[in-house]
Amino acid sequence: MSGHTPGLWDAVEDLHTWLDRHRAVGSREDPLLCILKLSEEVGEVAQAVVGVTGQNPRKGTTHTWEDVHSELCDVALTALIALRTLTPDAREVFTRHLEKVTARSLGGTAMG
Template identity: 70%
Template sequence: MSEHPRHPHAPDDLWQSVARLHDWLEAGQPHGGQEALLLRMLKLQEEVGEVAQAVIGVTGQNLRKGTTHTWEDVQSELCDVVVTALIALRALTPDAREVFTAHLAGVTARSLDSRHG
């Protein structure tokens, strides 16, 4: 497994990055309240669509366009989905880290326990 070099601008903690991005987005948000929250959720759908577009592009399924993406593009788009989802979760609750950690623990337990049941 290859080691990825640490980006010089990356904070040491995932949740520190999520908080900084959330704050940055909130400061520049042209809409407020529930409208801003709904738009944050729609942004997630936009990012998921970009994953689909990249997969179609890497497989050449659009005959008019041919092969337009790489698997690295797909990886990048998936990362955008994860970041956008974490920021959306942070928009819903300041306890995003705890909510996510508890949810992941539950999904992991249910999934791994289902193999032995």
């Protein structure tokens, strides 16, 4: 990447390509495994929230809010990579969906 910071969708594509080259299981299972990976990442967010709030008295406070932020980013990125695994048009699919959700939720008010 030599000094170039990729945009979100460039990074998603690069990570998808890298994962494709390093898959241990056949291609038929790939989408399912990406979705399972998403569940794993969500569990890590929960673990970080429990850790930052000290809700496990045996362990005490084990995480920071920065850990929670990082885990949430992992969830978002994993979801986008899973979407890319299902369709090469992930960017367009996501953009259309975001527009629908925004229109429905904000009554057509522009984001930002």
